[in-house]
Amino acid sequence: MAESVLAQVQEVAKQARLASCRLARFTREKRTEALLAMAEHLSTNESSILAANKIDLANAQALVEQGKMPSSYLKRLKLDAEKLKGVIDGVRQVAELEDTLGKATLKRELDDGLNLYRVSCPIGVVLVIFESRPDALPQIMSLLVKSGNAGLIKGGKEAENSNRAIFDCLTAALKSVHYPEGAFFLLSGREEVADLLKLDKEVDLVIPRGSNELVRHIQENTHIPVLGHADGICHVYVDEKADLEMALKLAVDSKTQYPAACNAIETLLVNRKIADVFLKKIVDALQEKKVEVRVEKSAIDFYNLKNVGTADNTDWSTEYSDLTISIKVVDSLSEAIEHINTFGSSHTECIVTEDIEAFERFFAEVNSAGVYLNASTRFADGFRYGFGAEVGISTGKIHPRGPVGVEGIITYKYKLVGHGQIVADYSGENARSFKHREIK
Numbered sequence: 358m359a360e361s362v363l364a365q366v367q368e369v370a371k372q373a374r375l376a377s378c379r380l381a382r383f384t385r386e387k388r389t390e391a392l393l394a395m396a397e398h399l400s401t402n403e404s405s406i407l408a409a410n411k412i413d414l415a416n417a418q419a420l421v422e423q424g425k426m427p428s429s430y431l432k433r434l435k436l437d438a439e440k441l442k443g444v445i446d447g448v449r450q451v452a453e454l455e456d457t458l459g460k461a462t463l464k465r466e467l468d469d470g471l472n473l474y475r476v477s478c479p480i481g482v483v484l485v486i487f488e489s490r491p492d493a494l495p496q497i498m499s500l501l502v503k504s505g506n507a508g509l510i511k512g513g514k515e516a517e518n519s520n521r522a523i524f525d526c527l528t529a530a531l532k533s534v535h536y537p538e539g540a541f542f543l544l545s546g547r548e549e550v551a552d553l554l555k556l557d558k559e560v561d562l563v564i565p566r567g568s569n570e571l572v573r574h575i576q577e578n579t580h581i582p583v584l585g586h587a588d589g590i591c592h593v594y595v596d597e598k599a600d601l602e603m604a605l606k607l608a609v610d611s612k613t614q615y616p617a618a619c620n621a622i623e624t625l626l627v628n629r630k631i632a633d634v635f636l637k638k639i640v641d642a643l644q645e646k647k648v649e650v651r652v653e654k655s656a657i658d659f660y661n662l663k664n665v666g667t668a669d670n671t672d673w674s675t676e677y678s679d680l681t682i683s684i685k686v687v688d689s690l691s692e693a694i695e696h697i698n699t700f701g702s703s704h705t706e707c708i709v710t711e712d713i714e715a716f717e718r719f720f721a722e723v724n725s726a727g728v729y730l731n732a733s734t735r736f737a738d739g740f741r742y743g744f745g746a747e748v749g750i751s752t753g754k755i756h757p758r759g760p761v762g763v764e765g766i767i768t769y770k771y772k773l774v775g776h777g778q779i780v781a782d783y784s785g786e787n788a789r790s791f792k793h794r795e796i797k
Contacts, residue, residue, distance in 0.1 A: 366552040369509065370559035372539030373482045377507040381479050385456040391502050391535050392452035398530035399445050399523070401722040403438065409522035410436040410491060417515050418539045426515065429617040430781075433489035443740075444492045448499045451745030454505045456764060461767065464796035468729060468789065470739045471602055472796060474772040479505035481561040483766060484553055484573065485748060486511045488567030489718060491519035495563075496739075496746035498527050500700045503745075509553060509560065511544040513567070538575040554579035562766070566749045569676065584761065586752035588676050588702035589619025591734045594693040594719070595639075596710035597630040603731060604635065604709040607640050609709065610733040613646040617678050619750060620705050620727075624673060625684045626693045632686045636660050639684070649681040673700040678784050690715055694722045701725060705737040726752050726759035 417434055420426035463475035483506050487493045493514060499500070501508040523596035524543040531540070544550060553560060565585045576583050593611050595604045611622040627635055640650050640662060651668035664733045672683035673696070687693045697706055705727035708719045716730045727737045737760060739747025744762025751758050757765030782783045783789050 358791065362548045363552045365767045367556065367559075369539075369542045370482065370553065370556050373507040373509055373542065374559050376482045376537040376540040377505075379437075380507060380540060383505060384520065385458070388456070388502055389452050391531055391536055392448055392499055394530040394534050395495065395502070395527050396445050396448040396452070398533075399441065399448065401524070402526045403441055406441065406519065406522045406526065407436065407438065407531070409518040410434075410516075410560050412518045413491070413516050420566065427679070428615065430489050430515060430639050432615070434491070434519075436491050436519060438553045440492055440611050444495050447746045448495055448519070450740070450743075451499045452765070454494045454745055457764065457767060461772075465638070465793050466794045466796055467773075468778065468783075469792070470776040471772045471778050474541075475769050477767050477769050477770070478774050479613065480766055480768050482507045482549075482559060483562045483564060483748075484509045484581070485564045485756060486550060486571065487660075487749075488565065488571060489515060490566075491516045491523060492582045493566060494520055494523050494703045495527060497748050498524075499765055500744075500746055500748050500766065502531075504763045506778050507540045507764055509542050509544060511550050512686075517545070531566065535574070535751060546613065551578070551778065554581065557581045564761075564766075577668070580669060583787070584751050586619070586704060587751075588701065588752075589621070589678075590624070590674065590676050590700065590702040590705050591620055591622045591705045591707075591737075592624050592626055592628040592697050593734065594687075594697070594703060595623050595635060596690065596693075596708055596712060596715055597628040598712040599628075599631065599661060599709040601631065601635050601638070602791035605639055607641050607644060607709055607733050608639055611735055612643065613680065613681050614644050614650060614733070616680050618735065619676075619678075620734050621678075621778070622707075622734050623675065623677055623682065624696075624700070625682060627684065627686050628690075628693070629686050629688050631772075632656070632660065632770070634643075636662065636684070636686070643682060643774050647680055650680065652684045656684070665712065665726060676702070690718065695718065698724050700720075703754075704750065705729065705734045707732060707734050717722065724754075729750065 399701045407430050457477050461474040461476050465473045485497050532671040560581050563581050563583045565575045569588055572585050593608050608625055643650050651666040651672055653668050670681040706723050706725045707729040720728045739762045740759035742760055749761050751761055
């Protein structure tokens with residue numbers, strides 16, 4: 358059985374590799390045609406997609422009631438007409454993005470008749486593994502189409518019916534515009550993923566979107582490059598020179614607008630100089646939104662806070678992904694930065710302040726992909742950045758970083774055009790000199 362699964366996976370990867378070679382020659386017009394067809398098919402198949410999602414929601418609700426699934430998964434799993442409309446708009450936005458494939462980002466004349474170009478091109482075959490969110494599937498496929506990549510896609514079992522309905526809809530759209538067969542494949546089993554992670558000759562990049570355990574498991578079990586983030590431990594720091602009404606609004610939005618998202622805050626840091634005025638207000642505001650508030654023990658006692666839990670070092674490094682938040686009082690901007698760099702996950706942080714110098718220091722010293730001034734951390738999203746969608750968020754320091762759109766899954770090749778030049782002519786006693794002139 359295991360050998361049979363491996364053989365099937367190898368064949369799927371082989372077909373994707375062959376399709377990726379054809380995709381690399383596709384024109385911008387062909388990719389745009391494919392994306393618009395995808396958006397149209399999603400729109401006309403709305404009822405069947407939402408019906409499939411209701412089945413997944415009913416199954417998931419039963420698992421939640423049995424204690425076999427966190428309740429936070431339900432919100433990620435739910436796909437309604439409004440959310441589907443946002444997905445369709447995102448696909449159309451991707452279609453309208455500037456197309457950079459085939460463009461030269463460097464043009465240089467090395468010598469007469471010897472020209473060098475750095476040309477953008479697709480990565481090739483991308484394996485994307487995600488959990489819970491069926492709306493991630495059309496986002497992922499639209500970005501792969503725009504970037505000219507083939508895709509092997511594995512969604513979570515909890516969204517199996519939704520993913521299949523969406524994938525069948527999208528592949529029908531691609532077939533209608535004569536897109537290469539085998540360019541996309543929807544995986545169904547864990548065994549398939551385990552075998553694909555071994556195929557570093559066929560798969561060029563793995564993008565995991567899901568739990569910490571999922572991402573770490575993939576990172577530890579493949580030689581294929583992995584793009585992604587394991588944790589989403591984000592912070593808002595309320596500085597001594599903050600507009601406190603603004604701070605209330607930003608902290609509440611960053612925590613409660615969608616608590617299951619990786620860009621929702623898990624810890625709120627409050628400068629001691631404004632804590633006596635701000636703490637009780639923010640605790641009340643969060644509790645009105647049904648948030649479980651945990652505060653360090655010393656602050657609970659000093660500020661006489663009521664009906665709050667106690668936070669400790671475990672909380673500082675926990676991604677709740679739910680209506681729970683930890684609060685710490687800090688003595689200075691330096692302590693806030695140190696806390697974030699110690700316990701954060703390099704995702705997204707916000708400072709609320711009217712002191713621009715404090716922000717510039719915060720921006721320079723905080724080691725995160727997104728560093729904001731007076732704006733909710735929930736803005737850390739490919740659609741909100743104008744990328745149309747995202748295949749994931751990267752918290753590494755090597756490109757790409759933050760929400761990953763089309764540019765994050767495009768690479769480049771060096772094209773050298775000559776007329777019979779040989780390196781021997783540029784070596785030795787009478788060597789020719791390079792001109793290294795930029796081509797306009």
